[in-house]
Amino acid sequence: MPDVIQIKAFGMIAEAIGSDSLEIENPGTSLALKKQLEAQFPGLKSMKFSLAVDKKMIQEDTDISQGKEIALLPPFSGG
Amino acid sequence: MDRFERQVILPGFGPEGQGKLKQSSVLVIGAGGLGCPVLLYLAAAGVGKIGVVDGDVVSLSNLNRQVLFGEKDLRKNKAETAVRYFQDKYSDIQWEIFPEFITVENAQELILGYDLVIDGSDNFPTRYLVNDACVLMEKPLVFGAIYQHEGQVSVFNHGPNSCNYRDLYPQMPSAKEIPNCSETGVLGVLPGIIGNLMALESIKVLSGFGKPLKNKVLFFNSLTSQTYEVEISANSDSKSSIPETWKDFEQMDYELACEGxxxxxxxxxxxxxxxxxxxxxxxxxxxxxxxxxxxxxxxxxxxxxxxxxxxxxxxxxxxxxxxxxxxxxxxxxxxxxxxxxxxxxxxxxxxxxxx
Missing domain, CATH: 3.40.250.10 (Rhodanese-like domain)
Known part of the structure; x- marks a missing residue:
């Protein structure tokens, strides 16, 4: 089985990526994932967002294992 | 029979839940797209005292979503207009009108007399300011925000070991990064839904009925009608970025911190x-x-x-x-x-x- 992970994107992040979900090869850690996404979608560099692995927010660099779902969660300000 | 009969007969809520709502006070920050539905349902549910903070005036483009206001209200202050609408409707709620924006100078005084704060503002500096003030005063905060077709809702600072906005978003974003609905457009139903979720969370916090979104954030997408719930955990930097005292708080410049x-x-x-x-x-x-x-x-x-x-x-x-x-x-x-x-x-x- 290939080592892939699912990405779920919200708000501005989904716009920058052009989709609200995608499947990618697992880069191994959350930091590596962020770097890879920023290289692929340069619009992400100027955006701040939080990350969740299997619906649990992570606060520091975290190992990602096969099949995990990673959510990219930007803040919203509107009201 | 009274106007709350249908919720008083609700199993688990009962006269106790109603009594708690009657004894409660909430401060609603922003009477806009989120504040309007929040106010409609909290007033209908019988929250005893409601304060409304908004320094803005009604404009024509507000009317697709700010459902408390009509064409005759243009250029009138939102807090005053909203409260007048409810004073006409219900006689059993105590209202306080604050026709001003919340700032580091007035935040303590505004929040002091209330059990719960509801953030329906429309910009990042206010959202961080309200969060920090609630942390300082140990007040629970019901949070909601929207972007285009999506919304997010959470309950911060609710009892011990409760996360706050800075745990969810430790780095302050700028308005340039994330435009608001006056720039990107919004269907009025979306803030209606998110505002109703906020009203629901408020009723849970005040009455003890059900499970509030403590340490959780709920995302909703109006185009797909999908929800996504994420567990929030404490961020080690979050504590140190919140001012420790009111004196420190008053020295903060939230706009500058967010926007430069x-x-x-x-x-x-x-x-x-x-x-x-x-x-x-x-x-x-x-x-x-x-x-x-x-x-x-x-x-x-x-x-x-x-x-x-x-x-x-x-x-x-x-x-x-x-x-x-x-x-x-x-x-x-x-x-x-x-x-x-x-x-x-x-x-x-x-x-x-x-x-």
Whole structure:
């Protein structure tokens, strides 16, 4: 089985990526994932967002294992 | 029978739940797209005391989602207009009107007398300010925000070991990064749904009925009708970025921290006026009311980038527009060209001057 992970994107992040979900090869850690996404979608560099692995927010660099779902969660300000 | 009969007979809620709502007080920050549905349902549910904070006035483009207001309310203050609507409707609620924006100066006084704060504001500086004030005062905070077709809802600071907004978003974003609905558009139903979720979370916190979204954030997408719930965990930096005392809090400049641009009230702006200060209207021709005074520069926002050299001699620049958003962008744009100049934006724009 290939080592892939699912990405779920919200708000501005989904716009920058052009989709609200995608499947990618697992880069191994959350930091590596962020770097890879920023290289692929340069619009992400100027955006701040939080990350969740299997619906649990992570606060520091975290190992990602096969099949995990990673959510990219930007803040919203509107009201 | 009373007007709460249908919720009093609800198993698990009962007269106890109703009694708790009656004894409770909530402060609603922002009577806009989120604040309107929050107020409609909390007033209908019988919360005993409700305070409404909003310094903005009703404009025509608000009416697709700010359902408390009608065509006859244009240019009226939102907090006053909302409360008058409810005073006509229900006789059993105590109301407090605060026709002003929440700031580091008034936050403590505004929040002090309330059991719960509800943030329905529309900008990042206010959201961080309200969060920090609630942490300082140990008040629970019901949070909701929208972006285009999506919304997020959470309950912060609710009892021990409770996360807050800075755990969810430790780094303060700028408005430039994430536009709001006056720039990207919004279907009125979305803030209606998110505002109703906020009202629901508020009722849970106040009555103890059900499980509030403590340490959880719920995302909702109106185009797919999907929800996504994420568990929030404490961030080690979050504590240190929140001011420790009210004195520290009052020294904070949330707008500057978020945007890199300082915002001034009209009063503060008037004091600054002088011959080295460029006073600039960035509204487009035809926007009302016109403002005429000596030395006023008119540089429509759409033409700003081609007129940047007009600011070469000014030491300080004061921008204003209709509501304070374009002027902030103008200030950011100019600051990039002239990093050494002192550049300000007037909070709330002409709307704030009118009210």
């Amino acid at each position: 641009i300082k915002q001034l009230s009209w009063n503060e702006a008037m004091k600054l006026m002088g011959h080295d200060v460029a006073f600039v209207d960035v509204r487009e021709p035809g926007e009302l009311p016109p403002l005429e005074c000596t030395g006023l520069m008119k540089v429509p926002f759409s033409t700003l980038s081609s007129q940047l050299d007009r600011f070469e001699d000014a030491e300080e620049v004061l921008f204003f527009c209709q509501s304070g958003i374009r002027s902030q962008k103008a200030a950011q744009q100019l600051q990039q060209v002239y990093p050494d100049k002192k550049i300000f934006s007037i909070r709330g724009g002409i709307n704030a001057l009118k009210s």
